[in-house]
Amino acid sequence: xxxxxxxxxxxxxxxxxxxxxxxxxxxxxxxxxxxxxxxxxxxxxxxxxxxxxxxxxxxxxxxxxxxxxxxxxxxxxxxxxxxxxxxxxxxxxxxxxxxxxxxxxxxxxxxxxxxxxxxxxxxxxxxxxxxxxxxxxxxxxxxxxxxxxxxxxxxxxxxxxxxxxxxxxxxxxxxxxxxxxxxxxxxxxxxxxxxxxxxxxxxxxxxxxxxxxxxxxxxxxxxxxxxxxxxxxxxxxxxxxxxxxxxxxxxxxxxxxxxxxxxxxxxxxxxxxxxxxxxxxxxxxxxxxxxxxxxxxxxxxxxxxxxxxxxxxxxxxxxxxxxxxxxxxxxxxxxxxxxxxxxxxxxxxxxxxxxxxxxxxxxxxxxxxxxxxxxxxxxxxxxxxxxxxxxxxxxxxxxxxxxxxxxxxxxxxxxxxxxxxxxxxxxxxxxxxxxxxxxxxxxxxxxxxxxxxxxxxxxxxxxxxxxxxxxxxxxxxxxxxxxx
Amino acid sequence: xxxxxxxxxxxxxxxxxxxxxxxxxxxxxxxxxxxxxxxxxxxxxxxxxxxxxxxxxxxxxxxxxxxxxxxxxxxxxxxxxxxxxxxxxxxxxxxxxxxxxxxxxxxxxxxxxxxxxxxxxxxxxxxxxxxxxxxxxxxxxxxxxxxxxxxxxxxxxxxxxxxxxxxxxxxxxxxxxxxxxxxxxxxxxxxxxxxxxxxxxxxxxxxxxxxxxxxxxxxxxxxxxxxxxxxxxxxxxxxxxxxxxxxxxxxxxxxxxxxxxxxxxxxxxxxxxxxxxxxxxxxxxxxxxxxxxxxxxxxxxxxxxxxxxxxxxxxxxxxxxxxxxxxxxxxxxxxxxxxxxxxxxxxxxxxxxxxxxxxxxxxxxxxxxxxxxxxxxxxxxxxxxxxxxxxxxxxxxxxxxxxxxxxxxxxxxxxxxxxxxxxxxxxxxxxxxxxxxxxxxxxxxxxxxxxxxxxxxxxxxxxxxxxxxxxxxxxxxxxxxxxx
Numbered sequence: 007x008x009x010x011x012x013x014x015x016x017x018x019x020x021x022x023x024x025x026x027x028x029x030x031x032x033x034x035x036x037x038x039x040x041x042x043x044x045x046x047x048x049x050x051x052x053x054x055x056x057x058x059x060x061x062x063x064x065x066x067x068x069x070x071x072x073x074x075x076x077x078x079x080x081x082x083x084x085x086x087x088x089x090x091x092x093x094x095x096x097x098x099x100x101x102x103x104x105x106x107x108x109x110x111x112x113x114x115x116x117x118x119x120x121x122x123x124x125x126x127x128x129x130x131x132x133x134x135x136x137x138x139x140x141x142x143x144x145x146x147x148x149x150x151x152x153x154x155x156x157x158x159x160x161x162x163x164x165x166x167x168x169x170x171x172x173x174x175x176x177x178x179x180x181x182x183x184x185x186x187x188x189x190x191x192x193x194x195x196x197x198x199x200x201x202x203x204x205x206x207x208x209x210x211x212x213x214x215x216x217x218x219x220x221x222x223x224x225x226x227x228x229x230x231x232x233x234x235x236x237x238x239x240x241x242x243x244x245x246x247x248x249x250x251x252x253x254x255x256x257x258x259x260x261x262x263x264x265x266x267x268x269x270x271x272x273x274x275x276x277x278x279x280x281x282x283x284x285x286x287x288x289x290x291x292x293x294x295x296x297x298x299x300x301x302x303x304x305x306x307x308x309x310x311x312x313x314x315x316x317x318x319x320x321x322x323x324x325x326x327x328x329x330x331x332x333x334x335x336x337x338x339x340x341x342x343x344x345x346x347x348x349x350x351x352x353x354x355x356x357x358x359x360x361x362x363x364x365x366x367x368x369x370x371x372x373x374x375x376x377x378x379x380x381x382x383x384x385x386x387x388x389x390x391x392x393x394x395x396x397x398x399x400x401x402x403x404x405x406x407x408x409x410x411x412x413x414x415x416x417x418x419x420x421x422x423x424x425x426x427x428x429x430x431x432x433x434x435x436x437x438x439x440x441x442x443x444x445x446x447x448x449x450x451x452x453x454x455x456x457x458x459x460x461x462x463x464x465x466x467x468x469x470x471x472x473x474x475x476x477x478x479x480x481x482x483x484x485x486x487x488x489x490x
Numbered sequence: 491x492x493x494x495x496x497x498x499x500x501x502x503x504x505x506x507x508x509x510x511x512x513x514x515x516x517x518x519x520x521x522x523x524x525x526x527x528x529x530x531x532x533x534x535x536x537x538x539x540x541x542x543x544x545x546x547x548x549x550x551x552x553x554x555x556x557x558x559x560x561x562x563x564x565x566x567x568x569x570x571x572x573x574x575x576x577x578x579x580x581x582x583x584x585x586x587x588x589x590x591x592x593x594x595x596x597x598x599x600x601x602x603x604x605x606x607x608x609x610x611x612x613x614x615x616x617x618x619x620x621x622x623x624x625x626x627x628x629x630x631x632x633x634x635x636x637x638x639x640x641x642x643x644x645x646x647x648x649x650x651x652x653x654x655x656x657x658x659x660x661x662x663x664x665x666x667x668x669x670x671x672x673x674x675x676x677x678x679x680x681x682x683x684x685x686x687x688x689x690x691x692x693x694x695x696x697x698x699x700x701x702x703x704x705x706x707x708x709x710x711x712x713x714x715x716x717x718x719x720x721x722x723x724x725x726x727x728x729x730x731x732x733x734x735x736x737x738x739x740x741x742x743x744x745x746x747x748x749x750x751x752x753x754x755x756x757x758x759x760x761x762x763x764x765x766x767x768x769x770x771x772x773x774x775x776x777x778x779x780x781x782x783x784x785x786x787x788x789x790x791x792x793x794x795x796x797x798x799x800x801x802x803x804x805x806x807x808x809x810x811x812x813x814x815x816x817x818x819x820x821x822x823x824x825x826x827x828x829x830x831x832x833x834x835x836x837x838x839x840x841x842x843x844x845x846x847x848x849x850x851x852x853x854x855x856x857x858x859x860x861x862x863x864x865x866x867x868x869x870x871x872x873x874x875x876x877x878x879x880x881x882x883x884x885x886x887x888x889x890x891x892x893x894x895x896x897x898x899x900x901x902x903x904x905x906x907x908x909x910x911x912x913x914x915x916x917x918x919x920x921x922x923x924x925x926x927x928x929x930x931x932x933x934x935x936x937x938x939x940x941x942x943x944x945x946x947x948x949x950x951x952x953x954x955x956x957x958x959x960x961x962x963x964x965x966x967x968x969x970x971x972x973x974x
Contacts, residue, residue, distance in 0.1 A: 049642050056642045064635035067658070068627050071666045075623060088663050095659040139559060143552050151548035158533050158540045174551070175579040179572050182555045268795070272756035311752070314792065315799040318892055383878045394867045397884045400877075404885040408802055 055100075058216045063098050065215075066207045070094050073203060089197055093204025098212065102287075103220035103280030105212040109205040110283070111169030116201055119173045120194040122149075123180025130181070142181050150174050164279050221281035221290050224274060228299050229356040231270055231306050232416065234263040236349035238313055239409070243342040245320055246402065247335055261317070267310040274303045289359050295426040302419045309412035316405045319398055327395035333386055334403050337379035341406045344372035345413045352413075352420050360430045362420045369417055372410040379403055539584075542700045547582050550695045554578050554688055573681055577688025582696065586771075587704035587764030589696040593689040594767070595653030600685055603657045604678040606633075607664025614665070626665050634658050648763050705765035705774050708758060712783050713840040715754055715790050716900065718747040720833035722797055723893070727826040729804055730886065731819055745801070751794040758787045773843050779910040786903045793896035800889045803882055811879035817870055818887050821863035825890045828856035829897045836897075836904050844914045846904045853901055856894040863887055 050057050074087035097108045130141040153174045156162050162170065180194060212218075241260045278296045286292040348368035355362035423429070534541050558571040581592045614625040637658045640646050646654065664678060696702075725744045762780045770776040832852035839846035907913070 045643065046639075049639075056639065060635045060639040063638040064631045067634045067662055068631045071630050071662055072623070072627060074666050075626070088667060091662045091666065092659060095655060095662070139556070142559070143556060146555050147548045147552045150551045151544045154547040155530075155533075155540060155544040159529065171579060175576060178551055178555055178575045178579065182558050182575065183572060268752075268791070269755045271753045307752070308798065311795040311798040314795040315889065315892065380878055383881070384876075386877055392868075393870055393880075393884075394864055396877075397867070397888055400881045401885045401888040404881055405799065408799070 055216065055218050059100055059218065062211050062215055063094075066094050066098055066211045067091065070204055070207050087200055089200040090204035090207075093201050094208055097205055098208045101218045101220035101223065101277075101280055101284075102212050103277075103282070103284040105208050107165070107280060107283040108168050109209050111166060112172050112201060113205055115169040115172040116176045116198060119176035120180055120198065123177045124191070124194065126177070126181045146178055146181060149177055164275075165282075217287070219281075219284055219287055219290075220277045221284050221294060221296060222288065224277035224281055224296065224299050225290070225356065227270070227274065227277070228302055228306070229353045231267045231303070231310075232349050232353040232356070234267055235306065235309055235313060236346045236353065238264045238317075239342050239346035239349070242313075242316065242320065243339055243346070247331075247339055261320075264310045264313045264317075267306060268314065270303060270307065274300060291427075295423060298419070298423040298426055302416065302423060305412065305416045305419050309409060309416060312405055312409050312412060316402065316409070319402045319405075324398045325395055326398040327392060330386070330396045331399050334379060334382055334399060337375045337382055338403050338406055340375035340378065341372050341403075341410050344368045344375060345406075345410050348372060348413050348417065352417055355424070355429070356420060358430075359427070361424050362417060362429075365417050365420075369410075369414050372413065376407050376410060379407070539700065539702050543584055543702065546695050546699055547578075549699075550578050550582055550691045551575065554691050557687060571684055573684040574688035574691075577685050578692055581689055582692045585702045585704035585707065585761075585764055585768075586696050587761075587766070587768040589692050591649070591764060591767040592652050593693050595650060596656050596685060597689055599653040599656040600660045600682060603660035604664055604682065607661045608675070608678065610661070610665045630662055630665060633661055648759075649766075701771070703765075703768055703771055703774075704761045705768050705778060705780060706772065708761035708765055708780065708783050709774070709840065711754070711758065711761070712786055712790070713837045715751045715787070715794075716833050716840070717837040718751055719790065719793055719797060720830045720837065722748045722801075723826050723830035723833070726797075726800065726804065727823055727830070731815075731823055745804075748794045748797045748801075751790060752798065754787060754791065758784060775911075779907060782903070782907040782910055786900060786907060789896065789900045789903055793893060793900060796889055796893050796896060800886065800893070803886045803889075808882045809879055810882040811876060814870070814880045815883050818863060818866055818883060821859045821866055822887050822890055824859035824862065825856050825887075825894050828852045828859060829890075829894050832856060832897050832901065836901055839908070839913070840904060842914075843911070845908050846901060846913075849901050849904075853894075853898050856897065860891050860894060863891070 070090045070093075074091060093109075093112065097105060097112060099105045099108060126142070126145045130138045130145065133141050153170050157167055157170050176197075183193065237260050241257070245261070278300050281294070281296045284290075286294075345368070348365040351365035351368060352362050355364065554574045554577075558575060577593075577596065581589060581596060583589045583592060610626070610629045614622045614629065617625050637654050641651055641654050660681075667677065721744050725741070729745070762784050765778070765780045768774075770778075829852070832849040835849035835852060836846050839848060
């Protein structure tokens, strides 16, 4: 009886659950469809090039399928025509660099492995019919083991990984199938020509229909990462010193933008590797110094790390001396705002590919703010301040000082890029009479040395220029200010 | 004359350069060969599993080639036998997870696309011979565009990217070649069975001959990253307070180990994605909480960021007040050494898969050191200290305090992992009489709550345990000490 009743109860449970599930099904399907449509929209809107890329791939595939499909060509290529389809599917990548890299890797590897395979076949047949399979087996084993090991070399991995895979593949197919198909050369020729058709279709479509350049992406991503740091500093200043009514600056999205910078290494490195395969395009020459972007990226990440540490001090739970905060506020705000301005100038100089010298004055100002801080600290009377409450504020000041140093390093690195990539100079041919000519010369002196350029730039007019920009850029207290 | 002489000089130049080049050639070749051999040795020694992996791939390829090579099987499979070779080359990856992921993706995608392709063919033939190519073209275009767009979904990208590629490939091949080869089902059957042979060879060899588990790699990498942070703190303490004669601790390699932690996100995420495909192995069950490792990894990187900021203060150029340094040295060293010990305990608890409660006492000690620092700061007489020289030391103390907080968060996250993954408990059944039982209970009280476990653990015996471990762990001044 007990068992029966439980079974019945279970059955009732199952049925009621099934009923509930079926009742909820239309709603579930509806909400899932809505979510799905939304995520499709989001992915398309985030980067419309994705939609175009999908259409490009479809176009290339349809074209190549038709080649395989049309009778006269099919009679020429045989089953090998499918290699053209296969090539398009695996070679067509999002950026031109990736497509070129894969296409060239595939082409060269097939050529090399085809030649080696034919050679291996000849050697194997020389040993007689019995020994042939053994010799071929040994050849395949050695080549496969050696090539697979090669893939662990970091350099090979970064640039020729796909080529090595195709090398092993083609070598195996040619040596092993050569025993079957009598017309070995015919096979190699067929494979090569079909791969050529597929690869050429990919490269042509990827190059000429709305091309996506890995190099341009790298360029923009480095510039926007620097801008994210600048935005953070702006937001930090506004929030830490409660000096802005502008709530936009303190928004979470602005204050968390720097976090994506911290993990940018992998994507930047892969973009730089792909960019090397790309021909000159737009403002980028063939041998654009892509490596320099990696250096800038590394410095940007270092600075983002300091910002991550700084970010802890936005926590309102940390008790800090308001009195002391007011005393160091001016130099701290100046360090922050000048670093912010310098970063913005650097970022926009990368974006517009002009010389970053506009950032120089801000870096100089931020340095003088570090000196101001020292002066301010010297005259602080310590008796009436509790050291414990001073320390969080002092730490913020100290990290801000570190950030100014970081910004200077970023500037130096971008100057080097500007020199290597021949960025446009900012020099206006006619100096307007209102501007003090000495100041002007101090700012835009072009970089001439190849190595360690910036270290050797002398600012001979420090005393003359030191005052004017500071007055301009001195923080203006707004209504929300604490020290009032 | 002039022209002739320059040409001759040029010729002489070319010949002499060629001569020099030829003279230097044997030496160059020799040195390059030596370098090459060394880098092979290094890559092999860094991870001997790489050599084994290469041999495994070669074994799988040779076996499958022989299948393709032997007459009876060849007669059965036809040219489709080469799909087995192709499958081995592209599916066999370094870790079991990657191989399984690629193999299953390939198998399922081929099955699905094969079925859809046959369906598409039927639909197309229903429209009559003339409309057939157009219908097929449209089908290929829509499927290719849709699938390519799908690859941009982050979730699909992470786990099923390869499957989508193979889906497009197979669909195109089946629909388009179906027009040619009359026995469409025969073709699909051939392709599937050969892919099965290739895939099965890869999976069996990768699973049973010295398997490389992505999950285990992730587990070890998370543990070793935490250890790197611990080592840095040890080195920092030794170098900043000049308290150790042990030069090993201050070595550059130890102090720079944390830098690799900063960029560990990409590799950890890919390992976690691959680990999910792996069956249970060793101490890891099938549904091991791999996601939790990503949380621990993120916290570890945050801590590494703070260390990056701290690292600037090892710069000997920064002038800091020695007197003040001596006053805060004890709590600072205690924060550093207790955090270091806690991190080491956490790391070893991950490695041995035991409960991390051994770290708890160190975290408690580091927290009490933060309190000690506050006390020390309160009694510092400020008049005789210059604030400017105090600030760098105060910043170090402040960042060390942040690091203790970070370490606690790492501990909490590892406790959660320990709970989710059912790590062995540390409790010894027989408490030895020498140990104070209360202290013992305080340390190893097992974690029972599911969420936010650590927040709710009460240490009821704080007063009793607070002293003894501190005395044990108090810093011992060695001969190199500054404050002496």
